[in-house]
Every structure is written in C-alpha cells, then in structure tokens.
Amino acid sequence: xxxxxxxxxxxxxxxxGDHNPAFADSARAVGQWIxxxxxxxxxxxxxSGLMGTVAEAxxxxxxxxxxVIPQALVDKELANRACDExxxxxxxxxxxxxxxxxxxxFLALPGGIGTFEELFEVWTWRQLGYHDKPLGLLNTAGYYDxxxxxxxxxxxxxxxxxxxxxxxxxxxxxxxxxxxLVQSAGPGQTPVPLRSVI
Ligand code: AMP
Numbered sequence: 001x002x003x004x005x006x007x008x009x010x011x012x013x014x015x016x017g018d019h020n021p022a023f024a025d026s027a028r029a030v031g032q033w034i035x036x037x038x039x040x041x042x043x044x045x046x047x048s049g050l051m052g053t054v055a056e057a058x059x060x061x062x063x064x065x066x067x068v069i070p071q072a073l074v075d076k077e078l079a080n081r082a083c084d085e086x087x088x089x090x091x092x093x094x095x096x097x098x099x100x101x102x103x104x105x106f107l108a109l110p111g112g113i114g115t116f117e118e119l120f121e122v123w124t125w126r127q128l129g130y131h132d133k134p135l136g137l138l139n140t141a142g143y144y145d146x147x148x149x150x151x152x153x154x155x156x157x158x159x160x161x162x163x164x165x166x167x168x169x170x171x172x173x174x175x176x177x178x179x180x181l182v183q184s185a186g187p188g189q190t191p192v193p194l195r196s197v198i
Contacts, residue, residue, distance in 0.1 A: 046067070071088050
C-alpha cells in the first residue's frame with residue numbers, strides 16, 4: 001500500500017448514540033472520505049459504537065487504519081483486529097500520545113466523556129503551542145449545539161478568547177470539514193513532542 005496522503009485522528013463515541021441514523025451516517029461518511037482520498041485513520045482501536053463504524057468505513061474505502069487501545073479496554077471496546085496496525089498499549093496516556101503523534105489533524109464526532117476529554121486535551125495542547133495541527137468538531141444533527149453555546153458563554157464571560165474558539169473548526173458537513181482540516185494540515189507542520197507534555 002502506498003504511503004497515506006494524510007493522517008487524521010478521529011475521536012468519537014464508543015457507543016452508537018440513539019436511534020438517529022445521522023450519527024452512524026456521518027461516522028461512515030468520515031471513514032469513507034478518509035479512505036477515498038488515500039488517507040489514514042488513527043483512532044481508538046475499538047469495534048464498538050461510532051468508533052467501529054468509522055473504522056470499518058475507512059477500511060472498506062481503501063484507507064489505512066491505525067488503532068491504539070489500552071490493554072484494559074481490549075475486551076470492553078472490542079479491539080479491532082482488522083486494523084492495518086493495532087497497538088495495544090499500557091495506559092490511556094500512551095494511547096493519546098501515540099494517536100496525536102501519528103496524526104496530521106484531529107476530528108471529534110459525536111461521543112461521550114471520552115470523546116470530550118480527548119478533544120479538549122488536544123485543543124488545550126494547541127492553545128499552549130505544544131502542536132500546531134488543525135482541530136475539527138463535526139456537529140452532526142446539532143449534537144454539539146449546547147456545548148458550542150456554552151463555549152460562547154465562556155467567551156462572553158471572559159474566560160476564553162475568541163482566538164481560542166477560532167482554533168476549533170466547526171461544521172456539520174463531513175466533506176467540508178475534512179477538506180478544511182486536511183488542507184490546513186499540509187506538510188511543514190511541526191512534529192509534536194507530546195511525550196514531553198504529559
Ligand atoms: P466515549 O466518548 O465516552 O464513548 O469514549 C470514546 C473513547 O474515548 C473510548 O475509546 C474511550 O476509551 C476513550 N476514553 C475514555 N476515557 C478517556 C480518557 N480519560 N482519556 C482518553 N480517552 C478516553
């Protein structure tokens with residue numbers, strides 16, 4: 001297989017969400033886009049929930065799939081043996097560091113507190129200058145409307161700057177958002193010395 005054109009880290013739910021098909025549809029669209037554009041998916045390495053959906057779609061569309069999962073979650077999140085690379089690591093910190101190092105951009109889909117934590121961590125790393133990779137939030141079916149409203153409240157309350165909000169690209173379209181992220185990732189991004197951060 002040729003070297004991937006780009007590598008996108010996707011954070012998303014280990015659950016599928018409720019009965020709104022938009023969640024699975026958009027996860028599938030993200031995986032397909034990555035595969036169809038010759039890219040690599042880096043993700044949490046499970047087959048459960050939206051994580052499994054995005055990985056399967058990327059693989060079926062010809063994308064390279066890299067999974068990184070802590071040993072303790074191998075059974076709980078159904079470690080995906082179909083990955084091109086499946087890294088079973090010891091800790092959550094190792095997982096997140098490897099996912100970040102192997103990626104050119106980060107994209108959060110709907111998910112729960114694991115997804116929130118992962119997104120906020122790479123966002124805070126970005127604002128501190130630990131990396132300069134683009135970050136995206138896919139607001140499928142308005143799932144993140146409440147969070148985005150609260151974040152704006154944080155800005156108007158003086159706890160965040162507009163420039164910090166500006167570091168996060170938000171869109172409802174997988175195609176448009178991935179295009180933006182991949183274009184702004186480009187070569188020349190500084191490698192991330194993340195292991196020294198955590
Ligand atoms: P969730 O969004 O809660 O369904 O979780 C999505 C992914 O985030 C799963 O692979 C979880 O293992 C992972 N996760 C859960 N807690 C954490 C954490 N503290 N740090 C990083 N990832 C986590």
